[in-house]
Amino acid sequence: MSFATAINCMDGRVQRPVLDWMEQRFGARWIDAITEAGPVRPLADEPESPVVASILARCDVSTGRHGSRAIAVVAHADCAGNPAPEEVQREQLARAVRLLRDRYPVATVVGLWVDEKFRVHEVPVA
Numbered sequence: 001m002s003f004a005t006a007i008n009c010m011d012g013r014v015q016r017p018v019l020d021w022m023e024q025r026f027g028a029r030w031i032d033a034i035t036e037a038g039p040v041r042p043l044a045d046e047p048e049s050p051v052v053a054s055i056l057a058r059c060d061v062s063t064g065r066h067g068s069r070a071i072a073v074v075a076h077a078d079c080a081g082n083p084a085p086e087e088v089q090r091e092q093l094a095r096a097v098r099l100l101r102d103r104y105p106v107a108t109v110v111g112l113w114v115d116e117k118f119r120v121h122e123v124p125v126a
């Protein structure tokens with residue numbers, strides 16, 4: 001697989017850890033970058049909002065034109081854009097994963113939690 005897709009926070013601290021994790025996990029050469037401030041909050045709580053429409057439009061390009069078949073959506077500790085507690089962010093993350101799985105059934109969609117030491121954890125979502 002050449003392309004994969006990261007729906008990440010815009011926080012500069014979490015960019016490289018997520019890129020490195022995705023390269024290893026998916027063997028992707030290029031990671032398309034879709035960033036917002038705390039993207040799991042609108043994906044979970046405002047799925048009809050313009051920001052979600054923008055995220056999905058970019059994800060359509062990544063899965064369509066670039067043929068990405070692996071999408072990661074990211075939440076992280078100390079998120080300024082989504083200052084909700086970790087347990088709330090993890091619930092939002094799970095809902096975001098489910099929304100993306102519905103929208104992109106051909107892709108593998110994973111939820112990632114980046115902890116306060118910038119370690120990346122894949123969060124199981126049923």
Ligand SMILES: [Zn+2]
Binds near residue numbers: 011037
């Ligand atoms: Zn953040």
